[in-house]
Amino acid sequence: MSRNPLPEGAQDIDPATVRFDDVSMRYGRAPETLRDLSFSLEPGSFHFVTGASGAGKSSLLKLIYLAAKPSKGLVHLFGQDVSAVPLRDQPFLRRRIGVVFQEFRLLEHMSAFDNVALPLRIEGRKPDSYRQDVAELLAWVGLRHRMHAMPATLAGGEKQRLAIARAVVNRPDILLADEPTGNVDHEMALRILRLFVELNRLGTTILIATHDQDLVARSGMPVLHLDGGQLTRLGSEP
Amino acid sequence: MSDMLDLDRWKPAPFLPDADARDGSLVFVVATLCFLACLTALAVLASDRAARGWTQQLTGEATVIVRPKANETPDSAAARAAETLAGVPGVAEARALEKEKAEALIAPWLGEETDLSDLPIPRLVAVVLSPENPADTKTMNLALRSQGLDASVDDHSVWMKDIERGASLARWIGMAVFALIATAAGAVVAFATRAGLAARHEVVEVLHLSGAEDAFIARLFQARFARMAAIAGLFGAAGAAIMGALLRLLGGGSGLTPVLPIAWTDLLAVTPAPLAAGLVAAVAARLTAQSIIRGLQ
Numbered sequence: 001m002s003r004n005p006l007p008e009g010a011q012d013i014d015p016a017t018v019r020f021d022d023v024s025m026r027y028g029r030a031p032e033t034l035r036d037l038s039f040s041l042e043p044g045s046f047h048f049v050t051g052a053s054g055a056g057k058s059s060l061l062k063l064i065y066l067a068a069k070p071s072k073g074l075v076h077l078f079g080q081d082v083s084a085v086p087l088r089d090q091p092f093l094r095r096r097i098g099v100v101f102q103e104f105r106l107l108e109h110m111s112a113f114d115n116v117a118l119p120l121r122i123e124g125r126k127p128d129s130y131r132q133d134v135a136e137l138l139a140w141v142g143l144r145h146r147m148h149a150m151p152a153t154l155a156g157g158e159k160q161r162l163a164i165a166r167a168v169v170n171r172p173d174i175l176l177a178d179e180p181t182g183n184v185d186h187e188m189a190l191r192i193l194r195l196f197v198e199l200n201r202l203g204t205t206i207l208i209a210t211h212d213q214d215l216v217a218r219s220g221m222p223v224l225h226l227d228g229g230q231l232t233r234l235g236s237e238p
Numbered sequence: 239m240s241d242m243l244d245l246d247r248w249k250p251a252p253f254l255p256d257a258d259a260r261d262g263s264l265v266f267v268v269a270t271l272c273f274l275a276c277l278t279a280l281a282v283l284a285s286d287r288a289a290r291g292w293t294q295q296l297t298g299e300a301t302v303i304v305r306p307k308a309n310e311t312p313d314s315a316a317a318r319a320a321e322t323l324a325g326v327p328g329v330a331e332a333r334a335l336e337k338e339k340a341e342a343l344i345a346p347w348l349g350e351e352t353d354l355s356d357l358p359i360p361r362l363v364a365v366v367l368s369p370e371n372p373a374d375t376k377t378m379n380l381a382l383r384s385q386g387l388d389a390s391v392d393d394h395s396v397w398m399k400d401i402e403r404g405a406s407l408a409r410w411i412g413m414a415v416f417a418l419i420a421t422a423a424g425a426v427v428a429f430a431t432r433a434g435l436a437a438r439h440e441v442v443e444v445l446h447l448s449g450a451e452d453a454f455i456a457r458l459f460q461a462r463f464a465r466m467a468a469i470a471g472l473f474g475a476a477g478a479a480i481m482g483a484l485l486r487l488l489g490g491g492s493g494l495t496p497v498l499p500i501a502w503t504d505l506l507a508v509t510p511a512p513l514a515a516g517l518v519a520a521v522a523a524r525l526t527a528q529s530i531i532r533g534l535q
Contacts, residue, residue, distance in 0.1 A: 065447065067534060088451070095449035105444050109255035113248065121250055122450045131245050166448075 016040040016076065017174050017205045018064055023073035025059055032071065033059045035229045041207060043173070046200045048216045049209040051226035057209035058102070060226065061176045064207070065099045066090055078173065095123060098167035098204075100177035104159045106151040112138065112162050113147040119170045134169060141165045141195060157188040164195055174205040181212050189215055253458050254441060257466070264430045265470040271423035272474025272515055276508040278419045280482045282412035283504045289405030291499070296394045296401055300378065302332075302363040305388045312337070315387065316361035322385045323365055328373030331366040365391075420514075427467050427515055428522035435459050435526045442530045456527040464520035471515030475508040482508075 019040040026032045034056045041047060049057045062068040063075055066082065075082045077093060085093055106115050113134060120130045138147050141161040151159060160180060167175055177196070181189035193215055200206045210216065216223060225233035302323065306315040316334035323332035340362050345352075367373055375393045382389045435442075438459075445455050486500045 067447065091446075091449045091451045094447065099447060105440065105447075107255075107441060107444055110251045114251040117250065118444075119448045121253075122445065122448050122454070127248070127250055131248060135245055 015043065015079070017043045017045070017078060018207070019076040020063075021074040021076070023063065023070045023075055025056075025063060025068060026071045033229050034063070034070075034226075037073070037231050039224060039231060041174070041205055043205055044200070044203050046196070046206040046219075046221045047208070048219070048221055048223045049207060049226065050211060050213070050216060050223050052211065055226040056229040057211075057226060058178050059229075060224075061099070061178055061207070061209055064174070065097050065176055066094055095119065095170060096173045098170075098172035098175040100160070100163045100167045100175070100180050102178040102180075102182060104151075104163045106159060106162060106166070108151050110151075111147065112143055112149050112151070112154070115151065115162060116165045116169050118166060123170060130169075137165045137169055138162075142191075156183040157185070157192075160184055160188070160192060161195070164192065168199055168204065172204065174207065175199060177206075177208045179210055179212075180208060181210065181215055186214075190218070193219060253445065254438065254462055261434060261466060264434050265466060265473070267430050268423075268427050268467050268470035268515055268519070269473040269477070271419070271426050272471045272511045273477045274474075275416065275420045275423045276475050276478030276511050277481060278412075278416040279507045280478060280500060280504055282409070282416050283507055284500045285412045286409050287499050287501065289408055292405055293398070293402055296398050298367050298369060298372070300365040300367060300375070300391055300393045302365060302378070302382070302389050302391050304334075304361045304363060305358075306361070307386075307388060312359075312361045315389075316363055318385060319361075319382060319387050319389050320363045322381050322387065323363060323378060326373050326378055326381045328368050328371050328377070329365055330368045333364050335362040335364055337361070363389075423515070424518045427518045432522060432526045434463065435523055435530070439530060442527060443534060446531055446534050452528065452531050455531060456524045459523040459527045460520045463523035464516040467519030468512045468516030471512035474515075475511035478511075479505045479508045 020037045023034065023037045024032050025034040037060070049060055051057050059068065063070060064077065069083070078096065080093075082093075107118065110118070116138060117127075117130060117134045120134070135144070135147065138144055141164055143158060143161055143165070146154065146158060146162075149158075151162070154162060160183065164177070164180070167177075175196070180192055180196075184192065189212065196206050196208065197219070223233060224231060302319055304312070304316045304319045306312040310318075313334075320332040320334040323329050337359070340359050343362070344359060348357075365378070375391045375395075378391045379389075382391070442455055442459075445458075446452075482500055482505050483502075486502065486505075
């Protein structure tokens with residue numbers, strides 16, 4: 001059922017998973033939230049996006065998961081200019097992107113198991129083909145005993161891990177996480193970081209927006225630092 | 239309850255949450271509007287039937303005013319006119335009205351104090367025309383003149399136009415009221431559907447960001463709200479049909495009142511209501527879902 005919107009040979013032309021060329025973005029007529037960003041994320045890379053509140057971290061992620069459009073410049077995903085992808089093909093591009101939202105966005109009327117299975121059902125897969133995978137994934141994030149639980153009954157850390165499981169269940173090429181440790185204690189934050197590192201080892205490109213400097217320092221991963229909507233640092237955190 | 243899951247027994251949950259209190263009010267509002275629209279439709283049909291009845295009644299009859307000549311009594315002139323007209327093709331029946339009846343007809347115009355016996359009251363002949371091929375005024379006048387009768391035929395054409403205009407007006411007003419209520423019902427269905435869907439905005443967002451195609455999301459909401467509105471429409475239509483049946487039963491042969499005669503077949507007019515409500519809701523849900531999705535892009 002899934003379609004690949006990439007033109008033939010596109011990945012050969014541009015191997016970057018994400019590439020921003022002089023990208024700016026604004027909401028309506030407000031001043032620009034992001035200004036003149038240019039960077040690229042190679043496949044299998046792991047980056048943090050840091051910056052103060054309002055620096056534009058979430059907006060940058062929105063541009064990547066196609067929830068916003070740039071007011072200037074070009075965003076390339078998997079070698080293709082996003083502005084050239086027809087609307088009807090964008091869902092197929094989204095399926096290659098896993099997103100862990102700051103506010104989780106779990107469906108309250110579905111159990112933990114159903115929430116994780118959601119992206120696979122949307123792809124049109126039959127339950128028999130993913131039932132076991134979903135159970136194993138929930139076990140991997142430490143929620144084997146909470147498969148039947150409804151989101152409202154889960155603790156903050158459990159919701160966060162459930163959101164991560166949902167974001168990675170269909171093996172996306174890139175995983176975006178917006179403040180994934182914002183609502184959990186230090187120990188849980190490290191546990192979540194380990195999950196991201198494990199996913200990255202499996203080949204998933206990771207981009208995490210956070211203001212948790214301790215987490216960034218512990219990981220030793222490269223950082224995109226935003227200040228007032230501009231990229232001020234690109235590289236390893238000192 | 240254990241939070242462990244029996245994998246073999248697991249069945250996917252519906253994409254959309256179950257119906258809740260918001261849906262209950264949607265069903266109530268749609269059912270009420272459909273009830274009113276159906277009731278208006280029944281009233282329109284009944285008023286149309288009544289209007290047709292009035293005009294048919296008038297076109298099927300004529301009245302002949304007979305003025306007796308000097309050598310003839312009013313009674314014999316009227317009897318002769320009735321006999322003459324009865325022989326005209328297209329006349330089913332011609333009957334001379336008694337003097338008392340003619341006086342009774344004219345009395346309201348002259349007042350009770352007037353002594354009508356002093357007045358030369360013309361005699362009347364009531365003519366019933368054949369429904370298939372009714373005789374026209376000219377033919378009847380010719381027949382009367384050929385028999386030396388001083389008479390004039392009134393085929394009601396003078397006030398028939400007024401009656402027809404009145405009936406047509408009643409019909410158009412009824413249809414306009416129906417159109418107004420049906421449009422209001424449609425608008426409320428659409429509005430309530432939009433409100434119900436907007437309340438589930440977050441579900442649309444999650445499905446969209448998880449890679450669901452726009453048409454897939456729109457179909458989910460379209461099916462849910464169409465079903466809900468169709469059920470509500472069914473309740474409304476059933477209510478109106480029951481009300482119509484009661485009016486028919488209570489009123490005997492001609493319905494509640496001869497002014498608005500309801501026929502049993504009129505009750506069939508409510509049958510499209512559930513389908514119409516479902517269609518309106520489906521379109522509204524689809525458009526709303528699409529507009530929410532457009533807002534996310």
